[in-house]
Amino acid sequence: MNKTMLNKKLLSSLLLAMVLSACKSTPMVDKPAAVDDKSPNTTATAPAAPVADSGADTAGVKDGSVSGNPLTDPNNILSKRTVYFDFDKDTVREEFRPLVEAHAKYLAEHGSAKVILQGNADERGTREYNLSLGQRRSVSVKKSLNLLSAQDKQIETVSYGEEKATANCKDEACHQLNRRVDIVYEGE
Amino acid sequence: MKKLFKLFQPVLFLIATLTTTVAHAALEIEISGGSAQQIPIAIVPFGQAVTANQDKIADIIAADLRRSGLFRVLETSGVASRPTEVSQVKYAEWAVLQAQAITVGNVTALPGNRLKVTFGLADVLKQTQLVTMEYNIAPNQLRLTAHKIADVIYQKLTGEGPIFASRIAYINKTKNRYALQVADADGVNAQTVVSSSEPIISPAWSPDGTRIAYVSFEKKKPIIFVQSLTTGQRLTLANFKGNNSAPTWSPDGKKLAIVLSHSANSQLYTINADGTGLKQVTKSSAIDTEPSWSPDGKWIYFTSDRGGNPQIYKVSAFGGEAQRVTFQGDHNLSSHFSPDGKSLVMVRKDGARYSIALQDLASGQSQLLSDGGQDESPSFAPNGRVILYATRMGGRGALAAVSSDGRVKQRLSESGGDIREPSWGPLLN
Known part of the structure; x- marks a missing residue:
């Protein structure tokens, strides 16, 4: 049996299994929840963090202090958003200092601008530990931004762990690209 | 381990569930070894x-x-x-x-x-x-x-306890879609509980098997949800600033141990299953993550790099000083308790290889149960006799299982699928 046939068979089987299960009278897993499920949140959670899909405009444009958007101008260092790290390290390498300084300066000058620092790790190790490793890197970038006058309330540190890593890396050059922090501005 | 395998004539069975009946296609199971x-x-x-x-x-x-x-x-x-x-x-x-x-x-x-x-x-x-x-x-x-x-x-x-009337949960990634699925322990009847274009990790069964906690990146950051398997309804358990991850249930099902980062490193917390009553358990400058609650409810075992490299530590479920538990292997991560509370299964890194290791808590002795590579996410069957874990086959994620004495091995794969993050649930009533 070729792969496509297998997949088709699998798909139809799964669909049939879903239909069959929907008829069951016993409680089973019969209602897949949509991810956009807005079921009532009864938790007393902290205010929701700014997320990247919350709007279209950047704070820079809103402030009216610039005519173009420096954050996306390819000739501006602010358009560079990625800080890479050494294996098992969270120190910001010298070559990324200018990039981090530029973003710190932008945040200091634009008090309403907010960033999410998204840490990442390579695929070696467990997913949850890598989530924490990526977090440590985003915290490291945050500290550098703080030192240069960006405020805590402008910065959220999160991690994707190894989830956005290029899988099946064969060499160090590939792993290196996965050990990074991406700087994402609110509204982007 | 090598010696062990020589004792057994490897037997291979192939149970092609895919071809038996149309309604029950799912995981294909291959078994090797045996008593x-x-x-x-x-x-x-x-x-x-x-x-x-x-x-x-x-x-x-x-x-x-x-x-x-x-x-x-x-x-x-x-x-x-x-x-x-x-x-x-x-x-x-x-x-x-x-x-x-x-x-x-x-x-x-x-x-x-x-x-x-x-x-x-x-x-x-x-x-x-x-x-x-x-x-x-x-x-x-x-x-x-x-x-x-x-x-x-x-x-x-x-003379062993029951095992077959139970279910497993895992993440099935197909193209750019992540699905949290629940299947019978034999891999049949796979059903999608939740799916997303963003990653889902760390599914954790409630002790009674009616709910699953998991981490979803659907809001572009890790948030913990608890979803009912009977109604499909879910609540946001933890959505604090920073990361919300690594949920694990208390044995009585009333609380979860979770990991929050806020604006710093990952630390352990406990929270009621309805999202109230958050309490901090560890306060370190290191990474503290991957909690596992002891079956007697007293301890939370976790991964920490406070000693330089990730190792397993334990702390009272109410907080306090942590004590180191693992001393063999370069790194030890992702520990899970056996149902009787006597042993701990974990991921051990030696050199570049990540294998599944089993440690007896009374003696501190441990043995490797898998020959490794990129094995992770181990969990015990309800009777403690089998450990389910994630491995890689042909560049894709697959599930594997090994008996707790290391003798019987199984591999479960799904054509076209990339399966990871398995968790063995409790017995069905």
């Missing part, structure tokens, strides 16, 4: 007066017992008689097959669209009945009933 003394058992096809039965109960029982590696299921087609209750068994016929045990059974219709399943187990050598059972079920409970019968046979003949 030196497999119990030879004859499983006579059940009498089935009800034509609507798509499932062959005897086949499901046989597959369960084979998968355990502790049984040799005998070919019964050469025997003319087809007893459906123990009183009809002519023991001499089955002694010829060298069967030590025989199971027989029957399915009949009851009023109101119900079925009656009867089953008996007998000792062929002693010519005595060991157990009989009767189940009054809805037609869609036939597979579950077969698993329960397999559990009765397994318990009676091996």
